[in-house]
Amino acid sequence: MQPSLLSSILFATVVAGTPLVITALGELVTEKSGVLNLGAEGIMSMGAVAAFAVTLHTGSPLLGVLAGLGAGMAMSLIFAVASLTFMANQVASGLALSIFGVGLSAFIGKPYESQALPSRATWDIPLLHRIPVLGHAFFEHQALVYFSWILLAAVAWFLYRSRTGLVLRAVGEAPAAAHAVGYKVVRIRYMAVLFGGAMAGIGGAFLSVFYTPLWVEGMVAGRGWISLALVVFATWRPARVLVGAYLFGGAMITQMFVQGSGMHLSVPSQFLSALPYAATIIVLVLISHNRATIRLNSPASLGQPFSPEA
Amino acid sequence: MWLKFEQRPEPSRAMRYLSPLLAVALMVASGMILFHLLGKSPTEGFKVFFLNPIQDKYGIAELFLKATPLMLCAVGLAVGFRGNIWNIGAEGQLLMGAVAGGGLALHFHGSASPLLLPSMIAAGALGGMVWAAIPAFLKTRFNANEILTSLMLVYIAELLVSWLVHGPWMDPDGFNFPQTRLFHEKAILPIILQGTRLNAALFIAIGALVAGWIFMNRSFAGYQMKVAGQAENAGRYAGFSARRTVWIGMLAGGAMAGIAGVSEVAGPVGQITEHISPGYGFAAMIVAFVGRLEPAGIFLSGLLMALLYMGGEQAQQYLALPYSISKVFQGLLLFFLLCSDVFITHRLRWKK
Numbered sequence: 058m059q060p061s062l063l064s065s066i067l068f069a070t071v072v073a074g075t076p077l078v079i080t081a082l083g084e085l086v087t088e089k090s091g092v093l094n095l096g097a098e099g100i101m102s103m104g105a106v107a108a109f110a111v112t113l114h115t116g117s118p119l120l121g122v123l124a125g126l127g128a129g130m131a132m133s134l135i136f137a138v139a140s141l142t143f144m145a146n147q148v149a150s151g152l153a154l155s156i157f158g159v160g161l162s163a164f165i166g167k168p169y170e171s172q173a174l175p176s177r178a179t180w181d182i183p184l185l186h187r188i189p190v191l192g193h194a195f196f197e198h199q200a201l202v203y204f205s206w207i208l209l210a211a212v213a214w215f216l217y218r219s220r221t222g223l224v225l226r227a228v229g230e231a232p233a234a235a236h237a238v239g240y241k242v243v244r245i246r247y248m249a250v251l252f253g254g255a256m257a258g259i260g261g262a263f264l265s266v267f268y269t270p271l272w273v274e275g276m277v278a279g280r281g282w283i284s285l286a287l288v289v290f291a292t293w294r295p296a297r298v299l300v301g302a303y304l305f306g307g308a309m310i311t312q313m314f315v316q317g318s319g320m321h322l323s324v325p326s327q328f329l330s331a332l333p334y335a336a337t338i339i340v341l342v343l344i345s346h347n348r349a350t351i352r353l354n355s356p357a358s359l360g361q362p363f364s365p366e367a
Numbered sequence: 368m369w370l371k372f373e374q375r376p377e378p379s380r381a382m383r384y385l386s387p388l389l390a391v392a393l394m395v396a397s398g399m400i401l402f403h404l405l406g407k408s409p410t411e412g413f414k415v416f417f418l419n420p421i422q423d424k425y426g427i428a429e430l431f432l433k434a435t436p437l438m439l440c441a442v443g444l445a446v447g448f449r450g451n452i453w454n455i456g457a458e459g460q461l462l463m464g465a466v467a468g469g470g471l472a473l474h475f476h477g478s479a480s481p482l483l484l485p486s487m488i489a490a491g492a493l494g495g496m497v498w499a500a501i502p503a504f505l506k507t508r509f510n511a512n513e514i515l516t517s518l519m520l521v522y523i524a525e526l527l528v529s530w531l532v533h534g535p536w537m538d539p540d541g542f543n544f545p546q547t548r549l550f551h552e553k554a555i556l557p558i559i560l561q562g563t564r565l566n567a568a569l570f571i572a573i574g575a576l577v578a579g580w581i582f583m584n585r586s587f588a589g590y591q592m593k594v595a596g597q598a599e600n601a602g603r604y605a606g607f608s609a610r611r612t613v614w615i616g617m618l619a620g621g622a623m624a625g626i627a628g629v630s631e632v633a634g635p636v637g638q639i640t641e642h643i644s645p646g647y648g649f650a651a652m653i654v655a656f657v658g659r660l661e662p663a664g665i666f667l668s669g670l671l672m673a674l675l676y677m678g679g680e681q682a683q684q685y686l687a688l689p690y691s692i693s694k695v696f697q698g699l700l701l702f703f704l705l706c707s708d709v710f711i712t713h714r715l716r717w718k719k
Contacts, residue, residue: 099698143709150705153698153701154698156653157698279518286512289512327529327533334523337515338505338515338516341512342516346511364374
C-alpha cells in the first residue's frame, strides 16, 4: 500500500530528527554535569566515518554502530582530558575537538568516498505499524529510531528518578558542594562526557549507515551544532529535545519534499537548504530572549572548570 | 604514587610563552608518529611536510600569501576572544566580505578608477561587519548564544555564495562552471614580489596587526574588553558596558574577516567561486590562541598555520596522503596548546 503524503512527511521528519535526538540527549547529560562540550560536530563526523568503514568491511550495521559509539567515546575522552584533567577552557577545547574531528574524519574517510552501503530493512513493529498514517510514520523504522525513544525515556528516568542522576545534577549545579560531601566531581564529569560522546558517535553512525548510507566529507553538515542548539531550545529537559529535533527534522526535509513534489517554486534550492540553519537561529532567539528561563534551567556551573584542590 | 597538578603560587610568565613552543613540538612529534603509522618514513614525512614548502623564494612568498588571511581573521577574533566574545563565524564573515568586495569588482568591471580597490576593501570590511552584526545584535538584544548563531551564519553564507555563483553572478562565458568572471586587472591587488603571487594584502594584514596591538594594549576600550573578559563581574562593577564589548568584539572580527575575504578574491583566486577559503576562518581561531591573542604571536602562528596548509598540499602530492591531513595537524596543535597551558598556572608533583 502506498503511504499517504502526510504519512511520508511524518516518516521523513522522524528519520531526519533521529540523529539530532540521540546526539542532543547525550549532550544534555554532559551539560547537566556542568560540562559544555562544543565538540559534537567533530564527534559525529568521526562516529559517521568509523561506522561507515566498519559496516563496509564487516557487512554488519550493528558492528558499525558500535564502532561509531567507540569512536565517539575516544573523541570525547580527548576533550575530557583537556578540559577536566588539564583544566583547559571548555569552549576552546570543544572548538578544538570539532576542528580536529571534522579534519580527521575527512582524512580517514578519503578512501571511502564514493562507496555506498546497501540500504537496510526496517523493523516494523507488529500491529502498531498497521495503524493508518501513523503506522508508517512512527513504526516502520530502523532500529536506531526506536533506540532514540528508549534513550529519551532512559535519560529522563536517570536524571530525575535515579540516585546517580541526582548526584550528576548536583555536580552540575554546585561542584564545590558536591565535592565537599565526598563525590568525585571530576570522575562523574568524565562519565558524563564519555556518555555524551558515545551518543554523538551513534548519532553520526545513524547518518552514514542508515540515513544516506554513504560517507562524504562534510556530511554531518552542522547537525552537531544544531544538536547543541537543541539543548538550549529544550531548556535542558529531555522530552523537549525530541519535540525540537522533530521540528528541525521537518525543516530539513521540507526542501526535499518541495523539490520532489514537482512544485515549481521560484525559490533557489540554496535558500531551502539554508532553512534548518536559519531555523536554528530563530529558535535560539525565541528561547534565549527570556533570560530568566535560561538562567533558571541551565546547570549553574556550565562551562566552568573545577579543580578539587581549590 | 600518582602525578598531580599543584597550583603555582603565581602564574608562570615563562610558561606563557613556552607553552606554544611545547605545543608545536608535541604536534611535530605526533605528526611523525602519524607518518610512521601510515607507513611513511617519519623523517621523510617531516621533510616533505615542514621543509619542502619553504625551500625557495616562491615557497616563502606562498607562505606569507596564505598567512595573510589567517593573520587578518585571527587579529580580529583575538579582540573578541579577549573579551570572552566567542565569534566562531569568521569563515562566514570572510565569505560575505568576498561577496561584498567582489560584487563591487564585478559591478565596476573594466573601471580604471584607482578608487576601485580601496572601495572593494572597504566594502569587504563592511560585508564582514554586517554578517558579524547579526550575532552581535541577537546576543545584545535577545541573549542568543553567539557561538551557535555565528556558526549557523557560516552555513548560510556558504549557501549564499553557492547561489550567487550558480545563479545571478555566474560567468556567462564560463561554460556553466559555478564561478563568476575573472576580475579585471584594476580590481586585483598588486603583486609585491615579482615572480610570485604575494600581493599587497600582506601590508594590510601587518597594518591590522599593528592597529590591533595599539587597540588591545594602548586604548582604554581595549583595556575594558580585557577586564570584562578576564573578570566579568569586575568589569560590570567598574561600569564597563557588556553590550559594547560584544559589539566591538564581533565587529572587529567581522571587519578583519571581511578584508581577508577580499584579499582572497582580489588576490590568488581572482574571481568568486565556491572555494574561496580552505577554512581560513576556522583555522584563524587556532592562530589566535596559539598566538596568545597578541598581534606579534599571531604573526608567528599565522605563518606556522600557513605552513601546515602548504605541508598538506605537499603531503598530498609527494606522499599520496589526503589534503585534510593539514586539518588534523591544526586540530592537534590547538589541543596540545590548551593542555600545555595548564603549566602556566600549575606544576606537576608526585603525590604519594
